[in-house]
Amino acid sequence: MVLSELGGRINTALRQLTDAPVIDEKVLEAVLRDICAALLASDVNVKLVQNLRANIKSVVNIRELAAGINKKRLVQKAVMDELCRLVDPGVEAWRPKKGKQNVIMFVGLQGSGKTTTCTKLAAHYHRKGWKTALVCADTFRAGAFDQLKQNATKAKIPYYGSYSESDPVQLAAEGVAKFKQERFEIIIVDTSGRHKQEAELFDEMKQISTAVQPDNVIFVMDGTIGQAADPQARAFKETVDIGSIVITKMDGHAKGGGAISAVAATQSPIIFIGTGEHIHDLERFAPRPFISKMLGMGDLGGLMETMQDLKLDQNKNLIKNLEAGVFTLRDMHDQLQTIQKMGPLGKVMGMMPGIPQELIAGTEQEGTRRFKSMMTIMDSMTDKELDSDGKMFEQERTRIQRVARGAGAPPYEVEALLAQHKQFAQMVKKMGGPKGFMKGK
Numbered sequence: 113m114v115l116s117e118l119g120g121r122i123n124t125a126l127r128q129l130t131d132a133p134v135i136d137e138k139v140l141e142a143v144l145r146d147i148c149a150a151l152l153a154s155d156v157n158v159k160l161v162q163n164l165r166a167n168i169k170s171v172v173n174i175r176e177l178a179a180g181i182n183k184k185r186l187v188q189k190a191v192m193d194e195l196c197r198l199v200d201p202g203v204e205a206w207r208p209k210k211g212k213q214n215v216i217m218f219v220g221l222q223g224s225g226k227t228t229t230c231t232k233l234a235a236h237y238h239r240k241g242w243k244t245a246l247v248c249a250d251t252f253r254a255g256a257f258d259q260l261k262q263n264a265t266k267a268k269i270p271y272y273g274s275y276s277e278s279d280p281v282q283l284a285a286e287g288v289a290k291f292k293q294e295r296f297e298i299i300i301v302d303t304s305g306r307h308k309q310e311a312e313l314f315d316e317m318k319q320i321s322t323a324v325q326p327d328n329v330i331f332v333m334d335g336t337i338g339q340a341a342d343p344q345a346r347a348f349k350e351t352v353d354i355g356s357i358v359i360t361k362m363d364g365h366a367k368g369g370g371a372i373s374a375v376a377a378t379q380s381p382i383i384f385i386g387t388g389e390h391i392h393d394l395e396r397f398a399p400r401p402f403i404s405k406m407l408g409m410g411d412l413g414g415l416m417e418t419m420q421d422l423k424l425d426q427n428k429n430l431i432k433n434l435e436a437g438v439f440t441l442r443d444m445h446d447q448l449q450t451i452q453k454m455g456p457l458g459k460v461m462g463m464m465p466g467i468p469q470e471l472i473a474g475t476e477q478e479g480t481r482r483f484k485s486m487m488t489i490m491d492s493m494t495d496k497e498l499d500s501d502g503k504m505f506e507q508e509r510t511r512i513q514r515v516a517r518g519a520g521a522p523p524y525e526v527e528a529l530l531a532q533h534k535q536f537a538q539m540v541k542k543m544g545g546p547k548g549f550m551k552g553k
């Protein structure tokens with residue numbers, strides 16, 4: 113899962129607030145030190161980390177806080193707010209307009225994932241009912257047109273390109289003109305990349321931009337890029353008017369922090385992240401849900417969208433329960449089962465509230481093992497237990513022993529699962545109800 117290790121480390125740092133008998137400046141210092149170290153290890157830009165630390169310290173002035181104020185919650189909130197600010201330039205992301213010919217131009221270095229992301233984005237809009245087309249203006253890399261053609265054909269998306277025309281500006285202009293005339297609503301233009309920020313690449317980008325007059329320029333950045341992200345993003349921003357960012361390769365072991373900090377350099381919002389090589393491996397990005405997911409707190413909005421996209425109707429009960437602010441052990445059990453149906457573990461997992469962070473971290477194999485162990489524990493519960501809020505385990509602790517025996521697992525694993533469930537049931541309760549998060553959906 114994206115940045116799950118960073119999320120885990122930040123959570124560990126924050127746990128010091130719970131463990132300390134009194135929260136004083138020393139404790140706050142230790143928490144901030146560990147959070148900053150974790151961010152730096154994930155390649156988040158050094159200056160941004162320094163700002164984050166200073167901002168939190170200015171909000172949480174331990175010595176001057178009045179008695180009775182919940183310091184732990186104050187620190188947690190300040191950390192959450194600052195992490196969100198890190199990925200939020202405070203600019204509203206561009207949105208295509210219905211009934212208009214929206215031209216989107218992709219830019220980025222070679223191999224950053226432009227061509228792949230163009231098709232992913234086209235497929236995304238196509239799924240949502242927009243009349244979408246692709247234009248390949250990458251004449252630099254010989255295989256680029258074939259790659260786009262292949263992906264577009266698979267996704268049933270009309271495309272334009274040429275094997276013989278070598279002028280990318282002309283190709284782009286022709287393709288866009290053709291699709292505009294045919295009243296396509298989303299016209300995505302793929303451009304070529306180069307090994308590094310060369311003058312030639314930037315000249316070409318400028319010329320294409322002048323020729324097609326894009327409504328939005330998307331800057332595609334490789335998530336594994338590290339601290340080099342900052343100068344790269346600045347160089348692109350100075351040449352073309354970047355409107356939004358997509359960060360790719362955020363699956364696997366990408367640290368991601370470097371690319372994420374590019375938000376500050378470009379002052380442009382990240383709109384999607386790429387999480388794999390397949391056409392559906394594109395996740396919508398929004399600051400708060402992303403941070404919430406990174407910290408293992410789930411992303412209900414993203415989850416709902418994915419469930420709708422994948423037409424997972426069998427989860428009607430879960431949706432009903434979530435809306436009512438209820439989250440039983442059976443809901444947790446069903447969530448895990450749903451993951452199995454959704455394909456590779458870890459893909460959708462981070463979006464699901466109630467899925468322990470430890471399950472997401474580490475390799476696919478480790479995840480699968482932990483996943484199976486949780487399923488076995490829940491399969492050893494009775495129907496009454498599964499449909500409950502888990503309190504009966506606290507009241508009758510022999511139930512824990514019985515389930516552990518049945519699952520062949522140590523009792524502490526059962527307790528860990530129950531603790532996790534409790535935490536998320538509380539969160540769901542807050543989000544449900546008349547004013548809750550789900551009501552805005």
Ligand SMILES: Nc1nc2c(ncn2[C@@H]2O[C@H](COP(=O)(O)OP(=O)(O)OP(=O)(O)O)[C@@H](O)[C@H]2O)c(=O)[nH]1
Binds near residue numbers: 224229360387393
């Ligand atoms: N794992 C993973 N791989 C990705 C992702 N996005 C793209 N890739 C892979 O990255 C490689 C480069 O992607 P391309 O789309 O060809 O990159 P490009 O920016 O168009 O490259 P040029 O046309 O040479 O400029 C391909 O092997 C893609 O499959 C992603 O989100 N995750």
